[in-house]
Amino acid sequence: xxxxxxxxxxxxxxxxxxxxxxxxxxxxxxxxxxxxxxxxxxxxxxxxxxxxxxxxxxxxxxxxxxxxxxxxxxxxxxxxxxxxxxxxxxxxxxxxxxxxxxxxxxxxxxxxxxxxxxxxxxxxxxxxxxxxxxxxxxxxxxxxxxxxxxxxxxxxxxxxxxxxxxxxxxxxxxxxxxxxxxxxxxxxxxxxxxxxxxxxxxxxxxxxxxxxxxxxxxxxxxxxxxxxxxxxxxxxxxxxxxxxxxxxxxxxxxxxxxxxxxxxxxxxxxxxxxxxxxxxxxxxxxxxxxxxxxxxxxxxxxxxxxxxxxxxxxxxxxxxxxxxxxxxxxxxxxxxxxxxxxxxxxxxxxxxxxxxxxxxxxxxxxxxxxxxxxxxxxxxxxxxxxxxxxxxxxxxxxxxxxxxxxxxxxxxxxxxxxxxxxxxxxxxxxxxxxxxxxxxxxxxxxxxxxxxxxxxxxxxxx
Amino acid sequence: xxxxxxxxxxxxxxxxxxxxxxxxxxxxxxxxxxxxxxxxxxxxxxxxxxxxxxxxxxxxxxxxxxxxxxxxxxxxxxxxxxxxxxxxxxxxxxxxxxxxxxxxxxxxxxxxxxxxxxxxxxxxxxxxxxxxxxxxxxxxxxxxxxxxxxxxxxxxxxxxx
Numbered sequence: 117x118x119x120x121x122x123x124x125x126x127x128x129x130x131x132x133x134x135x136x137x138x139x140x141x142x143x144x145x146x147x148x149x150x151x152x153x154x155x156x157x158x159x160x161x162x163x164x165x166x167x168x169x170x171x172x173x174x175x176x177x178x179x180x181x182x183x184x185x186x187x188x189x190x191x192x193x194x195x196x197x198x199x200x201x202x203x204x205x206x207x208x209x210x211x212x213x214x215x216x217x218x219x220x221x222x223x224x225x226x227x228x229x230x231x232x233x234x235x236x237x238x239x240x241x242x243x244x245x246x247x248x249x250x251x252x253x254x255x256x257x258x259x260x261x262x263x264x265x266x267x268x269x270x271x272x273x274x275x276x277x278x279x280x281x282x283x284x285x286x287x288x289x290x291x292x293x294x295x296x297x298x299x300x301x302x303x304x305x306x307x308x309x310x311x312x313x314x315x316x317x318x319x320x321x322x323x324x325x326x327x328x329x330x331x332x333x334x335x336x337x338x339x340x341x342x343x344x345x346x347x348x349x350x351x352x353x354x355x356x357x358x359x360x361x362x363x364x365x366x367x368x369x370x371x372x373x374x375x376x377x378x379x380x381x382x383x384x385x386x387x388x389x390x391x392x393x394x395x396x397x398x399x400x401x402x403x404x405x406x407x408x409x410x411x412x413x414x415x416x417x418x419x420x421x422x423x424x425x426x427x428x429x430x431x432x433x434x435x436x437x438x439x440x441x442x443x444x445x446x447x448x449x450x451x452x453x454x455x456x457x458x459x460x461x462x463x464x465x466x467x468x469x470x471x472x473x474x475x476x477x478x479x480x481x482x483x484x485x486x487x488x489x490x491x492x493x494x495x496x497x498x499x500x501x502x503x504x505x506x507x508x509x510x511x512x513x514x515x516x517x518x519x520x521x522x523x524x525x526x527x528x529x530x531x532x533x534x535x536x537x538x539x540x541x542x543x544x545x546x547x548x549x550x551x552x553x554x555x556x557x558x559x560x561x562x563x564x565x566x567x568x569x570x571x572x573x574x575x576x577x578x
Numbered sequence: 579x580x581x582x583x584x585x586x587x588x589x590x591x592x593x594x595x596x597x598x599x600x601x602x603x604x605x606x607x608x609x610x611x612x613x614x615x616x617x618x619x620x621x622x623x624x625x626x627x628x629x630x631x632x633x634x635x636x637x638x639x640x641x642x643x644x645x646x647x648x649x650x651x652x653x654x655x656x657x658x659x660x661x662x663x664x665x666x667x668x669x670x671x672x673x674x675x676x677x678x679x680x681x682x683x684x685x686x687x688x689x690x691x692x693x694x695x696x697x698x699x700x701x702x703x704x705x706x707x708x709x710x711x712x713x714x715x716x717x718x719x720x721x722x723x724x725x726x727x728x729x730x731x732x733x734x735x736x737x738x739x
Contacts, residue, residue, distance in 0.1 A: 447650075511714045
């Protein structure tokens with residue numbers, strides 16, 4: 117059954133049930149009211165009958181008779197019966213031709229008044245007592261008007277109920293269709309999305325309802341898919357391009373060298389050029405291998421505890437050797453009192469590479485301006501915050517920084533392959549950590565590397 | 579040392595502007611004044627200082643103290659101020675009283691205020707602050723303004739399409 121029909125069905129059942137209960141209560145109240153109103157009428161007529169039969173004053177008797185005749189309408193099937201007090205129930209029943217209930221008779225004797233309904237007949241009785249005689253006065257009648265009124269009410273309620281069911285069905289179906297319309301649109305739209313139009317997104321509303329959340333979730337999934345596709349296609353493009361550049365240079369130099377006979381100095385110069393390009397190719401392939409290794413070797417990593425402050429000092433020492441002009445400053449203020457808080461568990465070599473990439477980038481892209489490194493630790497995380505005054509990353513390019521080979525437009529003149537951040541990102545992910553990059557174009561970049569505290573973490577992410 | 583005014587809407591995201599301030603003044607230490615506008619009712623049971631401590635949620639307070647720690651060498655102090663004035667002159671004296679030298683504001687303004695009495699100061703800052711830097715800022719997905727229940731109901735049943 118379709119959700120649309122299910123919602124309509126449940127809606128109709130619920131409302132119809134409620135309506136049935138309300139209509140039943142209304143009908144029962146009407147029955148009760150009609151019955152008591154007729155008994156009231158019958159009781160009054162019984163009292164008047166009593167007065168007209170047993171009143172001592174003949175003038176009053178005439179008045180009562182006149183009143184009954186002129187002003188009181190006779191009730192349908194109305195009959196009056198007068199029995200001596202000692203008449204038995206059976207005899208009364210035979211006379212009335214009705215099986216009189218025992219309770220009616222006993223109530224009449226003890227309470228001097230009784231009323232009952234037997235089948236369609238209403239009975240009202242009075243026990244008349246005076247000094248000379250005791251009599252039982254019983255009136256019987258049928259409430260044809262009441263029965264008709266109740267029958268009309270029943271018919272009205274029944275048709276109203278049927279009409280409501282039809283209206284509820286139509287309304288329920290209309291609203292269910294309206295509510296689920298976005299779902300139908302989502303299904304239709306998702307069915308049209310292929311690899312060729314992966315950039316298309318589902319329409320979301322400002323509402324925070326489940327359908328809007330579903331559309332947003334689909335959009336997020338499409339974002340991730342599109343990024344993965346882009347990364348894959350860009351990776352092959354960029355890798356081919358980067359590998360081709362040194363090869364083209366090598367081929368070009370050798371081709372020109374072989375055009376004619378050259379002096380040994382010229383050959384040496386050509387060979388030096390070939391060596392430079394070959395070294396570049398070697399570095400590039402090594403980076404590629406490292407990158408692939410982090411993907412494949414997750415299970416075989418050697419894990420050991422290490423102090424991050426000591427590791428940073430070692431990384432800075434290495435950078436000092438390669439680039440003595442760097443101005444990396446390590447801020448030891450707010451250092452945790454407990455040195456255990458600075459200990460992380462992970463692969464020493466990989467974390468070394470990750471920190472080296474970050475500090476090297478900070479120095480490289482800021483033309484050796486001041487770089488501040490700060491370590492902040494608490495019971496849950498250890499953060500390394502690296503703030504530089506470099507060229508920054510343009511806002512529209514920041515989403516691409518974790519793509520291998522991707523290089524922002526403003527740093528194409530700086531030496532590099534676009535491997536540092538993607539590799540660092542992978543290493544951090546491998547150690548259940550994260551990396552956050554905040555940057556403002558032409559102002560600088562703040563890179564925050566966050567490791568979970570070893571007391572919080574149970575195992576390395578797989 | 580510079581005193582830098584940063585508008586806030588007490589969302590965690592708005593604290594990004596502190597990082598912008600850190601990058602904008604690489605050679606100086608900074609004193610930050612985080613400011614929010616508030617329409618003070620005629621009769622209020624809460625003082626300004628009480629409001630300043632009650633309005634931000636715990637996530638905002640935690641992130642603020644984390645950022646202070648992470649950039650401790652640059653940020654000397656952070657003060658949260660509530661602007662309750664209603665005239666341009668009042669805002670000018672607010673800047674003067676707080677000794678504001680510079681301000682950093684988001685290009686698209688702030689939208690995630692904790693209630694309807696709060697309002698953004700970006701327009702006033704742009705008009706009256708001695709120095710202003712506008713920066714890129716994305717408030718994220720939950721920057722929608724508050725809508726009436728009737729609007730949401732209409733939207734639910736697509737009557738507004």
